[in-house]
Amino acid sequence: MLTIRQAAFDDLGQITEIYNDAIEKTTATFDTEPKTPEEQESWFASHDARHPVLIAARDGLIVGWASLSKWSDRCAYSDTAEISLYIKEEYRGKGIGKELMKAIIQEGQRADLHTVIARIADGNDMSIELCKSFGFQQIGTMREVGKKFGKLLDVHIMQLIY
Ligand SMILES: CC(C)(COP(=O)(O)OP(=O)(O)OC[C@H]1O[C@@H](n2cnc3c(N)ncnc32)[C@H](O)[C@@H]1OP(=O)(O)O)[C@@H](O)C(=O)NCCC(=O)NCCS
Numbered sequence: 001m002l003t004i005r006q007a008a009f010d011d012l013g014q015i016t017e018i019y020n021d022a023i024e025k026t027t028a029t030f031d032t033e034p035k036t037p038e039e040q041e042s043w044f045a046s047h048d049a050r051h052p053v054l055i056a057a058r059d060g061l062i063v064g065w066a067s068l069s070k071w072s073d074r075c076a077y078s079d080t081a082e083i084s085l086y087i088k089e090e091y092r093g094k095g096i097g098k099e100l101m102k103a104i105i106q107e108g109q110r111a112d113l114h115t116v117i118a119r120i121a122d123g124n125d126m127s128i129e130l131c132k133s134f135g136f137q138q139i140g141t142m143r144e145v146g147k148k149f150g151k152l153l154d155v156h157i158m159q160l161i162y
Contacts (some may be wrong), residue, residue: 002056002058002063003056004100004103005054007044007054011062013095015053015062016147018065018088019035019065020034020035021089023035026124027123027124030145045152046070047067047068048110050081050113051067051069052067052104052107053066054100054103054104056099058096063088063091063096064088065085066084066085066103067083068081068104068116070082080113080115081108081113081115082104082117082118083116083117085100085101085130087155092126097126109133115159115161115162117127119157122154122155123147132158136159136160137159139157139159141155142154
């Protein structure tokens, strides 16, 4: 059975493990070096009631997390957030991403956000399809803005407006 709940500080170790694995193996994030516990603590502290971090757990094990982060510290952007969503490798393709996506979008709505933005590297079709199925529209592409694993990467911008 899958449980989705607000992340607690004690979950940070497992959240970091999932994220660092994605840093090492995927272009889903443009981070290239593993995050230290200290960096993750400050990332976690930058979230609040309007910018939640959710986790999905199965039998006590955290199998995925999602967050809404501030798009910018400039106040006029205060109703805009950026989504992140990571599922532990062995648990992908089993519907957990969909459940977390649904929950985090509901959180954004509850927090009275106006819009959520996703930045997705070209080739991550699963994320693009997942976002589209929740009403995100592709609004543009930034060409060759990243380089990872020796390859230049385009980034698609997708947007959900509540
Ligand atoms: C992308 C990710 C979050 C999706 O979560 P998931 O649990 O693996 O996905 P789900 O099983 O819930 O599938 C969700 C949707 O993805 C799409 N999808 C699934 N498999 C797919 C595939 N092989 N190709 C394209 N789309 C696919 C479908 O739209 C699916 O919905 P459906 O089953 O109703 O058709 C997860 O795979 C992941 O963590 N990947 C690595 C990190 C990442 O890319 N994060 C997103 C950064 S922007």
